[in-house]
Each structure stands twice: as structure tokens, then as C-alpha cells.
Amino acid sequence: MRATTIHAPYDMRVEEVPDPVIQQPTDAVLRVLRACICGSDLWAYRGEAARQKGQRIGHEFLGIVEETGSDVRGFKAGDLVVAPFMWSDGVCDYCTEGLTTSCEHGGFWGAVGHDGGQGEAVRVPHADGTLVQLPADAASDDHLLTALLTLSDVMGTGHHAVLGAGVREGSTVAVVGDGAVGLCAVLAAKRLGAERIIALGRHQVRTDIALRFGATDVVAGRGDEAVEAVRALTKGQGAHCVVEAVGTEQSMSTAVNITRDGGAIGFVGVPHGSGTGLDLGVMFDRNIALRGGVAPVRTYIPELLPDVLDGTIDPSPVFDLTVGLDEVPDGYKAMDARTALKVLVAF
Amino acid sequence: MRATTIHAPYDMRVEEVPDPVIQQPTDAVLRVLRACICGSDLWAYRGEAARQKGQRIGHEFLGIVEETGSDVRGFKAGDLVVAPFMWSDGVCDYCTEGLTTSCEHGGFWGAVGHDGGQGEAVRVPHADGTLVQLPADAASDDHLLTALLTLSDVMGTGHHAVLGAGVREGSTVAVVGDGAVGLCAVLAAKRLGAERIIALGRHQVRTDIALRFGATDVVAGRGDEAVEAVRALTKGQGAHCVVEAVGTEQSMSTAVNITRDGGAIGFVGVPHGSGTGLDLGVMFDRNIALRGGVAPVRTYIPELLPDVLDGTIDPSPVFDLTVGLDEVPDGYKAMDARTALKVLVAF
Numbered sequence: 001m002r003a004t005t006i007h008a009p010y011d012m013r014v015e016e017v018p019d020p021v022i023q024q025p026t027d028a029v030l031r032v033l034r035a036c037i038c039g040s041d042l043w044a045y046r047g048e049a050a051r052q053k054g055q056r057i058g059h060e061f062l063g064i065v066e067e068t069g070s071d072v073r074g075f076k077a078g079d080l081v082v083a084p085f086m087w088s089d090g091v092c093d094y095c096t097e098g099l100t101t102s103c104e105h106g107g108f109w110g111a112v113g114h115d116g117g118q119g120e121a122v123r124v125p126h127a128d129g130t131l132v133q134l135p136a137d138a139a140s141d142d143h144l145l146t147a148l149l150t151l152s153d154v155m156g157t158g159h160h161a162v163l164g165a166g167v168r169e170g171s172t173v174a175v176v177g178d179g180a181v182g183l184c185a186v187l188a189a190k191r192l193g194a195e196r197i198i199a200l201g202r203h204q205v206r207t208d209i210a211l212r213f214g215a216t217d218v219v220a221g222r223g224d225e226a227v228e229a230v231r232a233l234t235k236g237q238g239a240h241c242v243v244e245a246v247g248t249e250q251s252m253s254t255a256v257n258i259t260r261d262g263g264a265i266g267f268v269g270v271p272h273g274s275g276t277g278l279d280l281g282v283m284f285d286r287n288i289a290l291r292g293g294v295a296p297v298r299t300y301i302p303e304l305l306p307d308v309l310d311g312t313i314d315p316s317p318v319f320d321l322t323v324g325l326d327e328v329p330d331g332y333k334a335m336d337a338r339t340a341l342k343v344l345v346a347f
Numbered sequence: 348m349r350a351t352t353i354h355a356p357y358d359m360r361v362e363e364v365p366d367p368v369i370q371q372p373t374d375a376v377l378r379v380l381r382a383c384i385c386g387s388d389l390w391a392y393r394g395e396a397a398r399q400k401g402q403r404i405g406h407e408f409l410g411i412v413e414e415t416g417s418d419v420r421g422f423k424a425g426d427l428v429v430a431p432f433m434w435s436d437g438v439c440d441y442c443t444e445g446l447t448t449s450c451e452h453g454g455f456w457g458a459v460g461h462d463g464g465q466g467e468a469v470r471v472p473h474a475d476g477t478l479v480q481l482p483a484d485a486a487s488d489d490h491l492l493t494a495l496l497t498l499s500d501v502m503g504t505g506h507h508a509v510l511g512a513g514v515r516e517g518s519t520v521a522v523v524g525d526g527a528v529g530l531c532a533v534l535a536a537k538r539l540g541a542e543r544i545i546a547l548g549r550h551q552v553r554t555d556i557a558l559r560f561g562a563t564d565v566v567a568g569r570g571d572e573a574v575e576a577v578r579a580l581t582k583g584q585g586a587h588c589v590v591e592a593v594g595t596e597q598s599m600s601t602a603v604n605i606t607r608d609g610g611a612i613g614f615v616g617v618p619h620g621s622g623t624g625l626d627l628g629v630m631f632d633r634n635i636a637l638r639g640g641v642a643p644v645r646t647y648i649p650e651l652l653p654d655v656l657d658g659t660i661d662p663s664p665v666f667d668l669t670v671g672l673d674e675v676p677d678g679y680k681a682m683d684a685r686t687a688l689k690v691l692v693a694f
Contacts (some may be wrong), residue, residue, distance in 0.1 A: 094608060095582070099634060103606035164636075237440070261441060261449035264638075267631070275627035280618040284640040287446060289511075291611075293634035 003119025004055050004328045009047030012329040015037040017056070017296075019116055019155025020123035025071035026089075028127035030081065033139065034149045035061040035117045035345040036319065037331050038085075039179045040270050045332050048248055057346075059085040059109040060152035062134065062145070066121065070138075072178040074128045080139050081131040083117070083124060084298040085109065085153040090199075100298040103129070117152075118328055118345060122125065132301045135309065143316060146344060147308050150184065150315040152343070155304055156297025157268050158184025162192060164266025164292035165241035169193035174230050174238075176213075177257045178206040180318040183270060187313055190214030194241070198233060200226055200254070206341060209317050220332030223250065237282040238263065244253025244292075245269050252277030259288045267292035319344040350466025351675045352401050355629075356394030359676040360633030364403070366490050367462055367470035372418035373436075375474035377428065378488065381496045382408040382464045382692040383666065385432075386526045392679050395619065397689060399650060402588060405465025405692075406432040406456040407499035409481065409492070413468065421475045422691050427486045428478040431463070431645035433454065434498045437476025447645040450476070464499075465675055465692060479648045482636025482656065490663060494655050496532065497662040501689070502651055503644025505531025505592075505662075509539060511639035512588035516540035521560075521577050521585075523602045525553040527665040527689040528615060530560055532590040532659055537561025541588070546554030547573055549603070553688060556664050570597065576607040585610065591639075592616050606635045614639035622626050668693040 022227050035058050035089060044057065051057070062082040065075050075081060088095050088103035095103050098255045105126060112114035114343045115123050124130055132151075138144050157214040158181055167173050171194040175185050178201025189197050190213060196218045199210035207218040219229040231238055238260035244252055247269030255265045256279055267274070283290070321340040323331045324347075331343035352365045368377045382405050390396040398404070409429040412422050422428060435442050435450035442450050452473060457463035462470050471477055479498075484560075487490050505528055514520050518541040522532050525548025536544050537560060545564045546557035554565040561628060566576040578585055585607035591599055594616030600613045603626055614621070614637060630637070654660045668687040670678045678690035 093582075097609065102633060232588040235440075262446040263443065267627075270629050271627045275625065278622065278625065278627065280614075280622035280625065283637075284614070284618050286449060287643075289636065289638035290630075291636035291638065293631040296634070318445035 001120040002325060002331055004043055004057055004116065006051050006057050007053050010045065012045065012332050013134070014278040014326050014328055017119065020121050022067055022069045023123065024125065025069040026126050026128065026129065027069040028124045029067045029074055030063045030083070030122050030124050031066050032061045032063040032120055032122060032347055034145055034147060034347070037118070037328070037335055037343040037345070039154060039181065039335070042336055043270065043272065045336060052112055055112060055159055056110045056116030057115040058112065060149060061117035061122060062149055062152065062167045068127060071325050072127045075131060081132040081137055082134055082148055082151050082301065083131055084156065084301065087125045087130040087300055089126045095129060097298055099300040100296040103295045108159050120325065120347065124184050128230065132305065135164065146319055147316040149344070150307065150318060151297065151301050151304055152296060154180040154184045154318060155188070155315045156300040157181045157295040159188040159300050159304060160295030161185045161243040161245060161266040161268040161292060161299070162188045162241065164264065164268070165243050166264045167192050167194050167241045170195045170239050172196040172234060172239045173241040173243065174198040174200065174258050175243040175245065176200050177243070177269060178203055178210065179245060182243065182245035183209050183318055184280065184315055186210045186215050187315055191307065191313055198230055198239060203338070212317060223254065225256040234260065237261070241266070243268070244274065247274045249273040249277035253279070256282055256288060261286040264289040264291055268295060294306055318342045322346055348467040349672060350411040350463060351404055353391055353398045353404050354400050356628070357392065357578065359392065361673050361675055364466065364636055367468050369414055369416045370470065371472065372416040373473050373475065373646065374416040375412050375419055375422055375471045375478065376414045377410045377469050377471050378413050378467060379408045379410040379464065379467055381492055381694070383496060384465070384675070384682055384690040384692070385500060385597050386528065386682070389683055390617065390619065392683060399459055402459060402586065403463030404459045405463040407496060408464035408469060409499065410495055414493040415474060420475045422478060422480070427481045427483050429498050429648065430478055430480055431496055431503065431648065434472045434477040435645055436473045442476060445643055445646040447643040448641045456535050457664065467672065467694065477645065479652065484659040493666055494661050494663040496691070497665065498644065498648050498651055498655065500644060501531045501540070501646040501665060502535070502662045504528045504642040506531045506535040506647050506651060508590040508592055508613040508615040508639060509535045509588065512590050513611045514539050514541050514588045517542045518588050519527030519581060519586045520588040521545040521547065521605050522590040522592065523547050523589070524616060525550055525600050526592060529590065529592040530556050530665050531662055532592055533557045534560040534662055538660055544676065545577055545586060550685070559664060570601065573601055574604040582606065584608070588613070590615070591621065594619045594621045596624035598619040602628070603629055603635060608633040611638055615642060625672070665689045669693055
């Protein structure tokens with residue numbers, strides 16, 4: 001079969017790789033229908049996260065089960081399923097508590113020796129714990145299938161961010177970051193009943209999606225300018241709930257400075273300097289909490305799925321470019337150049 | 348009247364200062380019965396926090412109301428009251444929400460132009476918002492009065508720490524720091540029903556108090572040794588709830604490393620390097636939350652007071668040395684040398 005591999009920074013290839021086979025009785029093999037490229041894949045693409053030459057990549061996908069190991073109980077060949085961005089056994093202490101990202105037998109797609117999502121098929125370890133069943137008729141609904149793909153990462157991660165930020169009915173929320181996760185955080189905040197949602201971002205095509213997702217205000221500045229603008233919108237106090245969906249020093253510093261005393265930052269941007277942006281003295285004086293991390297999206301899928309199926313939320317606008325598998329390298333280029341927000345890979 | 352002043356690092360004096368008078372109609376003047384020296388006063392004592400020459404100091408005290416301004420409604424001369432370590436108006440947005448430390452008209456005792464608690468009397472701004480009434484007969488109960496004094500800071504701060512750490516019935520808690528706040532956090536955790544309380548500390552006289560306060564385990568090592576010991580006590584996972592009550596790089600680093608995935612650190616140690624001890628990459632991977640800051644103890648006094656009055660909790664053992672006002676400089680020396688845990692000043 002064919003799959004995306006990374007050979008060096010900026011050197012993405014689509015090449016022939018071995019077909020996945022069942023290795024453990026708890027495995028399934030899945031034929032990919034939809035995959036995509038994540039903002040966090042760009043850390044590897046740009047050489048800021050190390051990868052071995054030829055390593056597989058991609059961690060968001062859905063598709064059809066082709067084969068199951070002898071211990072798999074919940075799925076059979078032909079099932080339409082979505083995979084979260086990490087696999088997990090579903091039975092360890094952490095999985096039982098819903099923290100599937102800390103699973104004792106969990107792992108990342110594309111890790112050395114494992115398939116990535118940007119390929120024709122994937123071996124899925126711990127299929128029963130990892131996969132979530134989708135209605136069979138969704139397979140013939142192009143638009144719905146695209147929306148459902150966001151459950152593998154960005155929609156669940158946006159949901160994790162707003163939970164971390166403490167969003168509830170009536171909240172005032174500010175979202176730092178206009179990537180797909182930031183936009184999904186806007187949608188997730190709206191879904192939980194936030195009254196005021198301030199989206200920070202400088203790209204109008206993206207902030208337009210934020211408005212469509214429920215943002216009530218857009219702040220286009222950065223740094224001090226952004227802080228002043230958010231404070232002007234919030235009686236000078238800042239937002240009680242703030243989402244940090246970037247991971248850089250500046251984005252975290254902005255997040256701290258726009259948080260209201262006693263508020264919380266839900267952080268889901270993979271840290272690339274954001275620790276330095278965290279002024280603990282300010283957080284101490286103002287009782288600002290920090291809560292978040294890698295999102296246990298597997299846990300959130302059963303809650304978010306019905307809302308995607310019935311159209312209560314439609315995260316599909318985060319995809320603004322569709323490519324075939326052979327064009328995945330072009331998709332990376334487009335996301336790196338920010339000419340694409342998020343790239344869908346259709347098989 | 349006489350009060351403690353700081354003239355330079357290690358130069359504490361007790362000298363004649365002007366008697367406090369009502370300046371605002373919301374003021375009260377309070378005659379101090381009990382005060383004490385706080386671990387955080389040592390930052391000023393050691394020159395690590397700047398003070399003006401002759402500045403007043405001390406932020407924990409209780410006493411008798413001597414005089415009230417014309418707008419004070421809740422108190423009259425002769426009332427026995429305790430003051431939290433900051434004053435607050437009780438009516439602003441933040442006070443209404445319980446975050447009295449962010450009060451729009453709040454401030455710290457001993458700030459330039461304001462009285463400190465380590466003196467014979469104190470002008471109390473916003474008396475109605477700040478002070479809390481105590482039963483009159485407590486004034487003649489030496490032991491109880493000492494226990495009640497902890498409500499001005501350390502007991503409320505310990506309570507804030509365990510709330511930040513998410514302690515509840517059945518929790519496993521680890522407390523980093525064997526100072527008075529750390530010990531009060533042990534007591535606060537026990538009060539909220541924690542099942543297992545691991546106290547980290549190397550001074551047996553202090554960890555003995557921790558055991559008396561409800562600690563189930565004591566870990567005497569530091570750094571990696573402490574981390575391993577806590578993990579050995581917790582199935583290798585760490586504690587779900589961790590209190591950081593020191594504020595240094597090492598204490599925060601230890602706190603992060605002994606927190607279970609998905610757990611929370613309640614931080615109340617005034618940051619003096621602790622930001623550097625915070626590894627955001629680890630916190631992200633393991634979904635560790637950080638929540639805390641300067642404790643709004645004014646809000647907690649009404650909840651904690653009945654338990655102190657009826658003996659459900661007795662935080663008084665945190666005081667192990669009593670001095671008169673003239674001996675306050677010796678009290679600082681003893682706390683700096685760690686020969687005293689916490690010094691009570693009796694008038």
C-alpha cells in the first residue's frame with residue numbers, strides 16, 4: 001500500500017510501504033477513507049520535532065475495518081469507525097478514568113514501528129479501546145464524513161481546551177490561536193453555552209470561521225495590543241476562561257495577560273516555548289489556573305458524536321483544502337505557508 | 348505606640364511609631380492581642396523582597412476593636428476580631444465572587460503608608476469587608492486564641508492549597524513543604540476527607556506535627572529520592588493532589604514529578620524561582636493542572652472558624668516559639684535559622 005513518510009525537514013514523500021497485518025489478537029486493520037494534516041505535524045515538517053528518516057506520519061483518520069484480531073469484540077470487517085489521535089487499551093487505571101492519553105499501553109500513530117494516518121491503511125493496536133463506531137450510512141455522506149473526521153483530534157482538543165478553561169453556561173471566553181484547534185475551541189465554547197467568545201487572530205479567513213462558529217468578537221492585534229483590546233471588551237478585567245491553542249512564548253504570555261483574576265487558561269497548544277511565556281508571579285498574584293494538555297479525545301467522542309451527527313455542531317469548515325494521497329506533500333507546503341488552514345486527505 | 352519596622356536586610360527593630368487614627372469613615376482601629384511572623388516575611392528579612400527603610404511589617408493578627416469610622420456597620424469598640432492577611436472592601440466584583448485578594452480597593456498590611464500586624468495597634472481600612480468577628484469569650488482562652496490566629500493566613504492558605512489541588516473525600520495528597528502552610532495543608536486535606544496524605548519534609552519536629560495533623564506517610568528525601576519515594580507509595584503513579592507550599596525551583600519541580608497524570612498542583616508558595624521548576628512539556632503530556640496563588644483567606648474564615656472553635660481542627664501546634672513584641676527581632680532570627688517553625692507574638 002502507499003503511505004506518507006517523512007525523510008527530512010520539508011521532505012515528505014508518498015511511497016510504497018508494507019501492507020499492515022494483524023500482529024496482536026487485539027489489533028484491527030483499517031482502510032482509511034479520510035485523513036488530514038495537523039498543525040502539530042508541522043513541528044516535524046519544520047524539523048522542530050525529531051523524526052527518523054522514512055518514519056510514518058499522520059494521526060487523524062477514519063475508515064472501514066478490514067480485519068480484526070481474534071480478541072477484538074466490538075468491531076467486525078465492514079464497520080465504519082473513527083480513530084482518536086492516540087491508541088489506548090480502554091481498561092487501565094487511566095483509561096477507566098477517561099485519561100486515555102496516559103494509557104499504560106497507549107501510543108501515537110506514526111511512532112517508530114507503527115503506521116501513520118496519512119496512508120491507505122493502518123494497523124490499530126487495542127482496537128476495542130481505541131476505535132469508535134460510526135453509523136454505516138455516514139460513509140456515503142461526504143460532508144458528514146469530513147465533519148466526523150474532526151473527532152479524531154481538533155474538535156475533541158478544542159473541547160478539552162474549553163473544559164480546562166472552565167467554560168460553562170454564560171462564560172466569557174477568549175481564544176488565543178486561529179488554527180483549527182482554536183476555531184474548534186470557539187465551537188466547543190459555544191456548545192457549552194458561553195455567552196461571549198472573543199477570538200484572537202489576524203487572518204480574516206480564519207476569524208470569519210470563528211464568527212461562524214459562535215465568536216462574538218474578534219481581536220486582530222497581537223501582544224500588548226491584543227491584551228488591551230480584550231480588556232476593553234471585559235470591563236478592564238480580562239476573560240474568566242482563556243484557551244491557549246498555539247504553544248509559543250508569545251501566545252502563552254498573551255493568554256496569561258488576558259485572563260481575569262481567578263480565571264483559568266485551558267492550554268492545548270503543544271509547548272514550543274510556551275513555558276517561558278508563563279509568568280508564575282502574575283499567576284500567583286491573580287490566582288490564574290492552568291489546566292489542559294494532550295487531549296483525551298477518545299473519551300470525548302461519545303459525547304461529541306451525536307451533536308455532529310444531528311448537525312448541532314459542524315466543525316467541517318476547518319478544512320479548506322482537499323488533496324488526494326499523492327498530493328499530501330503539497331498539503332504540507334500549503335499549511336506551512338498558511339495558505340491552507342487545514343488539509344483534508346480524501347482516499 | 349510600638350511596632351516592628353524593617354530598616355535593612357536582617358535589621359528588624361521595635362520602635363515608637365505614630366498611634367493609628369481613623370482616616371476614612373470605613374476604617375477601624377484595632378488593638379493587637381496576637382500576631383506572628385510568617386515564612387513569607389523572611390523574603391523581606393533576607394533582602395529578597397525590597398522594603399523601604401523603616402517600613403512596617405507583619406500581616407497576621409487578631410485583637411480588639413478600639414474605634415470605628417462613621418461608616419462601619421458590622422463592628423463596635425470592644426469586639427474581638429481576626430484580620431486576614433490583606434484588607435478588602437467586601438463589595439467589589441472580586442470580593443463578591445470570593446476572590447478578596449483581587450479586591451479593587453484591597454492591600455497588604457505593612458505596605459508603605461500602612462500599619463503592619465507586628466505592632467500594638469493597626470488601622471484597618473474597609474473594616475466591614477476585612478474583619479471577622481470572633482466570640483468574645485475566646486479572648487480569655489489562650490490556646491484557642493492562638494489557634495484562631497492561624498485563620499489570618501496559614502490555615503486559610505493551607506485550605507486554598509488543597510482546594511487548588513482538588514482534594515476531596517478519599518483523595519491521595521502529597522504536600523511539598525514542611526513550613527506552617529504545608530502543615531496546615533495537611534490538616535486541611537484531612538478535614539476534607541483525604542484518605543492518604545504524604546508529607547514531604549526533612550525536619551522531624553515538623554513532620555511529627557504533620558503526622559499529628561493527619562499525614563499517613565512521611566517522605567524525608569529531596570529531589571529524585573523524594574519523587575521515587577512518593578511513587579513507591581502510589582503504585583508508581585504519583586499523587587492525584589499535590590500541594591506546593593515553598594515557592595522554589597526545586598519544590599515546584601518535585602511537585603510536578605510526584606503528581607499523577609491528570610492530577611493537580613495547588614500552589615501557594617510565593618514564587619521565588621518556582622516558575623523555572625515548572626516543566627510545561629511534562630505538564631502537557633501528563634495533563635497536570637496548576638491552580639492556586641495568594642489565598643483569599645477572608646473568604647475561608649467563616650467556613651473554617653466553626654471547626655477551630657469546636658476543636659475539629661487545631662492548627663495551634665504550628666507555633667513553637669512565643670515572644671513579646673520587644674523580642675520580635677529574635678523571632679526573625681529563630682525562623683531564619685529554622686530553629687523555630689513559626690513565632691507567635693503575644694501582647
